[in-house]
Amino acid sequence: MDFELSEEHRMLKDLVARFVRDELLPLEPKVLEREAAGGGLGLGEAERKRLDEVSRELGLWGLDAPQDIGGSDLPAVAMVGVNEELGKSVTPYTLPPDSPNLRMMMATVTERQREAYLAPYVRGETISAIGISEPGAGGDPMSMSTRAVRDGDDWVINGRKIWISRAEEADFTILMAITNKREGARPEISAFLVDRDNPGFKVLRRIPMIGGAATYEVALEDCRVEGWKLLGQEGAGFAPMQIRLGTRRIEMASWSIGMAQRALDMMIEYAPQRKTFGVPLSERQAIQWWVSDAATQIHAARLMTYHCAWKLDRGQDVRNEISMIKAFATEMAYEVVDHAMQMFGAMGMTKELPLQLMSTKLRTMRIYDGPTEVHKWVVGRNLLGTRR
Secondary structure, three states, X not given: OOOOOOHHHHHHHHHHHHHHHHHHHHHHHHHHHHHHOOOOOOXXXXXXXXXXXXXXXXXXXXXXXXXXXXXXXXXXXXXXXXXHHHOOOOOOOOOOOOHHHHHHHHOOOOHHHHHHHHHHXXXXXXXXXXXXXXXXEOOOHHHOOOEXXXXXXXXXEEEEEEEEOOOOOOOEEEEEEEEEOOOOOOOEEEEEEEEOOOOXXXXXXXXXXXXXXXXXXXXXXXXXXXXXXXXXXXXXXXXHHHHHHHHHXXXXXXXXXXHHHHHHHHXXXXXXXXXXXXXXXXXXXXXXXXXXXXXXXXXXXXXXXXXXXXHHHOOOOOHHHHHHHHHHHHHHHHHHHHHHHXXXXXXXXXXXXXXXXXXXXXHHHOOOOOOHHHHHHHHHHHHHXXXX
């Protein structure tokens, strides 16, 4: 196995690192100031427009999208490097299009859907969301109750979804619903493309989350969806949904590595400068161990994540590995950032440093797309052969 990125992918990683350094990091003071003032975690219109223009000019759009519709069709290994660099800044910016929904659509779209939904998404002309979780059915999608029933050529959907990011601004939502439920068998889940202005699709409320972020709750009330907007095969939505979830989990592991690396870099820079009782923090054994443990764990997480992406690019089964890296990397980074906050003392508790936003983002990531405990259970269950 080659432990070095190809020259092309290394150059891309370096390019993204420069974009982060030159464009995202300079925006952090304003981002922190707005969040501290209660303005939420977001960008101004002018800020986002500039980032879009610069990133597009640098060729950073559609990195893992199909080439025939304007993408670069990069492998998962290359995207690990990209997302590690993006994770180093708390400026909330995603290179269009968001990979998880992209990957799910790439695996399922018809030609008509490709033209109407996938191509504009790759071009950065639309925003998407996904509705999986429900009140009372978060980490277990098989417990969802939202139903889609055929009515002629159309589908009528009723139910409720929650914890949806971007639901209010998204042009369309990939919505998961049960299309067949049989006694004693796993329900058949299907995916649908639901437009924002679709009658019966109602954003009920904005839910403030920690760290200035927000999610939404959505109701489907006799929401009629045209038959051609069924995404993939009827009753076979679980597998492509797992493609989407797996993509996000690898992203999360990569972002976690980036956040942990930045926190470690901050500790290494600060420890020799700060003295306590006449001795630099860098000479304290506790600090030395924090730095050593962080470097070791970041190295382990990075190798695990690249290995998982390498196997994924070769079409191998990575269900265990994806759960491993999602749980390990998010928990690891949360501890590293927490140690950095502790080392910075009272300054680490302020909203003037990016550490607090990194900490809250990691705290939510330990829940999103499967809590740590569920992923550990999945790995243990698979290894022990106890799946029913």
